Amino acid sequence: MFNDISSALRPALVLTLLFALLLGLAYPLALTGLAQAIFPDAANGSLIERGGHVVGSRLIGQPFSAPGYFHPRPSAAGAGYDAMASSGSNLGPASKALADRVGKDVAALGLPSGSRVPADMVTTSASGLDPHISPDTALMQVGRVAGARGMARERIAALVRENTSGPLLGFLGEPRVNVLELNLALDKLAQGSARPTR
């Protein structure tokens, strides 16, 4: 028994060190080099720049509250869309806190009674950083956005449709709209139409 242990000590210690070098350093560092060379955009977080500064990541949701922007889902990440504290609400199905929150959010929408609310519109995502909303949730906000911007509802609705992605190969993924990209497109459209047309 004692012989067995002592004979295993050197392999255990040396292999731990060698594997730490190979798997802990060489593997991730080599991959970082490769990734930075081949896919620099994605490797650095799929960042979006506008006017020379970073406005966010294509993949990470961000908070919007102005009436002229499309709003994302409620978020449980920190104080909301805290990209340093990803988290879901973890409220269970029969949780009073969940029912109260959803009830309040639905009431704030001010819809006629009996209206259907898209599920993603009043629920928090798993990460708290969901970059997407469903097309239904986006379309329900068209009236507010159009009103705040003084633009035609049809143009905004058309923009939502342009920014809607469907499932890949018909079965992978759900219909969705990237909120940041939609709002960027909205700003661009507003800029274009605000320019005097002489």
Next chain:
Amino acid sequence: MTVQGWTLILLYTALVVVLAKPMGMWLFALYEGRETPLHRVLGPVERGFYRLAGIDPNAEQGWRRYALHMLLFQLVVLLFTYAVLRLQAVLPLNPRGLAAIGADGAMNTAISFTTNTNWQWYSGEVALSNFSQMVGLVIHNFLSAATGIAIAFALFRGFARREAGTLGNFWADCTRVTLYLLLPLCVIYALFLVASGVPQTLASTIDATTLEGVKQTIAVGPVASQEAIKMLGTNGGGFFNANSAHPFENPTALVNFVQMLSIFALGAGLTWCFGKAVGNTRQGWAILAAMMVLFLAGAGVTYWQEASGNPVLHHFGVAGGNMEGKEVRFGVAASALFSVVTTAASCGAVNAMHDSFTALGGMIPLLNIQLGEVVVGGVGAGIYGFLLFAMLAVFVAGLMVGRTPEYVGKKIEARDVKLAVLAIAVLPLCILGLTALSAVLPDGLAGPLNKGPHGFSEILYAFSSGTGNNGSAFAGLTAGTPFYNGLLSVAMWIGRFFMIVPVLAIAGNLAAKKYTPETAGSFPTTGPLWVGLLIAVILIVGGLTFLPSLALGPIADHLAMVSGQLF
């Protein structure tokens, strides 16, 4: 439920079955110690490792030595990670100047990653530096997976060898699986992930100014390299708190699909490898068939429940399925499927928050873990756990006809069955015992976020996940306390090694036996009757043991949910 959702589930299942043979052939080459094309590139690395470590890869080991060397290696790597976490503040690649991890937390995490559990009491982006993630954790993601496969190989040899005293060489099995299987697969996989949007950088954070002028700091890091082995090795420990729900870990529905496939790939391959090792691949297919039946039943229930949604929210006019704790890009079907895959295997990665599932939708992941994660299961751990149930099943069949049971050419005798029952009984003892303890002690009761039966479910899930070496959670539980860090460390250690050591003892016992050829009186272990018996044994053992605890948790929760009783 939609046609699209069922297409996803059925296509996924079909692809897992398709993957079983090619992955199995790859594994079988390593099981036999044969040369593969990869040896030309990595052969010198393997030989160099052996030379430096003083290992003779051809030195055969009996079960005791195999177990002892395995345990000693686990202990050394565990202490290595403990040291990395405790010294985090002074180690490199820590631009945010994160503090060292406390003693109870570091011990919990070191045990968690050593045992392939990857239970995480911390939030990756808050607590850990890039160095700790890369060096401290990724090494375990490879080695705990390789260890699992090595144990499976040893058990296969127990069945395959005749009147032999040895089971192979632990060091060689572990090194070969890492070098010729896990590492090459991960390089390709990680590049695919980066191409799809998963970051791979040594930077730690990025500052952005949002369209509304708010400052948003975004955590990044070497995510792709960790993500690849996290899935393939059924580890499941996320780089970020939100795990595979985080858009940086799992950015698209395609990546999500590949992640699910990579959870099952090696586990399914090991069933074929087992069949090949014992000289009849139909033995492997029968096991995979039983696994897939149990898997589809679970996926069906969870998908049905999640698609039906939460009546409490329907009351407010909220339409459709349960989207609390789910991402829009995955929706209900891919989230439900992922939860069943990750708990059928002992992965524990999550792409949706199981805590916010409907009561019965969330019960299936819990039950999957409690059944011992034998539905495909963790790499290695799944198949050796399943083979224990198979031995129990032939034992039951033997009792019915009054013959000494046989399985794949070996007589299963009293000592084997006793050891199998020991390994199987440890799980419920640990899960239910520690859950009961936590449900009465003040320190335990301080943990749950939710009140009522769901709070009990959170505790039950934690000890099921820890003991089952799964690592997923009903994450509302505040587990980063000395109480839970301590008890869960014990649970994870017992769940892993009180299973592995009896398994190796069985392997040693079986290897020494002579071959018993199949006769007309042997119970056939390939047909549908056998598959049915396997399923029945797994469900009866699991069902009888855990039903009372499920009644107190998810089932009571369900009745509350449908009757509008809130907590």
